[in-house]
Amino acid sequence: MPLPKAELHLHIEGTLEPELAFELAARNNVELPYADTEALCEAYRFEDLQSFLNLYYELMAVLRTERDFEDLADAYLARAAAQGVRHAEIFFDPQAHLARGVGMGTVVEGLWRALGRSETDHGVSTRLIMCFLRDESAESALETLDAAKPYLDRITGIGLDSAEVGHPPVKFREVYEAAAALGLRRVAHAGEEGPPEYITEALDVLGIERVDHGLRCMEDPALVERLVRERIPLTLCPLSNVRLRTVDVLADHPLPAMLDAGLLCTVNSDDPAYFGGYAGDNFDAVRSQLGLGEERLRELARNSFTASFLEDDEKLRARYLAEVEAYEF
Numbered sequence: 001m002p003l004p005k006a007e008l009h010l011h012i013e014g015t016l017e018p019e020l021a022f023e024l025a026a027r028n029n030v031e032l033p034y035a036d037t038e039a040l041c042e043a044y045r046f047e048d049l050q051s052f053l054n055l056y057y058e059l060m061a062v063l064r065t066e067r068d069f070e071d072l073a074d075a076y077l078a079r080a081a082a083q084g085v086r087h088a089e090i091f092f093d094p095q096a097h098l099a100r101g102v103g104m105g106t107v108v109e110g111l112w113r114a115l116g117r118s119e120t121d122h123g124v125s126t127r128l129i130m131c132f133l134r135d136e137s138a139e140s141a142l143e144t145l146d147a148a149k150p151y152l153d154r155i156t157g158i159g160l161d162s163a164e165v166g167h168p169p170v171k172f173r174e175v176y177e178a179a180a181a182l183g184l185r186r187v188a189h190a191g192e193e194g195p196p197e198y199i200t201e202a203l204d205v206l207g208i209e210r211v212d213h214g215l216r217c218m219e220d221p222a223l224v225e226r227l228v229r230e231r232i233p234l235t236l237c238p239l240s241n242v243r244l245r246t247v248d249v250l251a252d253h254p255l256p257a258m259l260d261a262g263l264l265c266t267v268n269s270d271d272p273a274y275f276g277g278y279a280g281d282n283f284d285a286v287r288s289q290l291g292l293g294e295e296r297l298r299e300l301a302r303n304s305f306t307a308s309f310l311e312d313d314e315k316l317r318a319r320y321l322a323e324v325e326a327y328e329f
């Protein structure tokens with residue numbers, strides 16, 4: 001039995017496996033510019049975040065109907081459950097779909113068809129987090145929040161993703177204020193490729209409660225001290241960092257130093273279909289490549305539930321935490 005864990009940094013569009021991409025392309029009569037799954041996998045050699053994002057947005061063309069989003073989420077939840085994920089807080093990128101003429105209702109209702117029965121089907125509780133694309137305008141983010149208003153009973157929070165450098169958090173001050181007023185939780189990608197100042201700005205200006213990635217905080221000791229003091233969780237994605245060349249090799253990943261510094265770190269998969277592994281694979285990788293011992297792994301699992309947005313179900317959180325403590329390696 002794998003270690004029980006929560007996954008807090010997972011883009012549902014990043015779980016589109018090559019086989020499912022071709023299946024959905026055939027179902028929807030969408031032509032992909034790749035002959036087969038092998039040719040597609042050849043495209044999975046990324047130079048940086050942008051080279052990945054180009055493929056990530058290109059392949060989304062196959063997602064058209066509620067059933068497509070349902071099948072995508074269902075496939076992810078089955079894989080995640082098999083790797084010990086007990087709770088998943090799932091990002092989605094509505095602007096990438098709205099721009100292709102796929103409505104907010106199609107996306108949310110489709111995902112919800114799978115998420116609504118996930119506890120029964122997979123034993124995984126879920127939350128949905130709607131991300132804004134930071135390389136789109138602030139106006140577009142506000143329009144997207146408006147389009148989501150009929151679905152807010154299904155959306156727990158908002159996030160910020162896509163190309164980071166050149167798109168500082170302050171650009172999205174207004175939409176984060178509006179989301180907070182609607183009672184939405186707030187997270188943002190910061191310090192993945194962007195500088196530590198973006199992490200500070202996301203905390204101070206956007207009021208985020210968790211930092212997605214946050215890797216580059218290690219360049220600023222005062223920021224590390226603050227993150228430790230304020231117990232702000234970081235959702236790290238080790239295999240993603242290697243594939244997007246944020247770190248050269250996994251053995252160089254700062255996760256052990258971050259844990260030693262007292263940071264509330266979690267381990268997640270980001271875009272597992274593209275980066276070579278789901279949540280459990282990321283745990284296995286940090287165990288074998290970074291030499292993390294059993295108590296460090298238990299700490300990471302404990303942190304994942306502590307950092308989750310389960311304030312509306314503390315009994316469930318307590319049950320998960322008890323499972324972590326009772327786990328025998």
Ligand SMILES: Nc1ncnc2[nH]cnc12
Binds near residue numbers: 014056161189
């Ligand atoms: N790792 C990542 N960083 C920024 N935006 C993303 N969208 C999907 N994955 C992402």
Ligand SMILES: [Zn+2]
Binds near residue numbers: 009011189212
């Ligand atoms: Zn991400």
